[in-house]
Amino acid sequence: MVDNITLAECNLLPKGIGSKSNSVVTNLLEELVKEREAKEKVEAENDALKAENAKLTAALLAEQNASVDWEDEKICFQTIAAALGNFYAMHPPLLPNPSGDGLKFYRKRVLSSGSEGTSIENIENGTMEAEFEEELLLEAENAWAQREWSIQHVLFPSLRLFFKPPTSMATNGTFVQVASLEMLYRIFERC
Secondary structure: OOOHHHHHHOOOOOOOOOHHHHHHHHHHHHHHHHHHHHHHHHHHHHHHHHHHHHHHHHHHHHHHHHHOOOOOHHHHHHHHHHHHHHHHOOOOOOOOOOOHHHHHHHEOOEEOOOOEOOOHHHHHHOOEOOOEOHHHHHHHHHHHHHHHHHHHHHHHHHHHHHOOOOHHHHHOOOOOOOOOHHHHHHHHHOO
């Protein structure tokens, strides 16, 4: 909150006009302070992203240094392409998928008698209570939901727009035609 003392120090306090103009100036200054704080927050987030990108770039360079064969030109290009592909690949989250069988990894390890235990026999015999680590489960669900969203809204539309496979992929079985639009029109034309 900007007070009259701050305004007077900056020579922004109108003299002799009235308190209405003072409140307008105060509101404008408060908005400026809020905008500055928002800008500083965005800059801090950008700095964090820059640091993360620097770590990823260092990891890419380290992988290229270790795995690229720099002697043979053809192998060099292949290994660089493989390293770049691995760098930009959508890796699955580290936490197991909580749907289906993956849910068992999020159960608390507490025996029904009340004492803690992690023995395999107790888990297999069903003497474990079905309580889940809620925070970990929520984190895993969020990570997997983000992955599914990225696949659905980023990867598939990009493939649809930009992926132009060579004709050899159509003949060697990489891509198989599931349906033909012309044949579907012929079939449903009779109906």
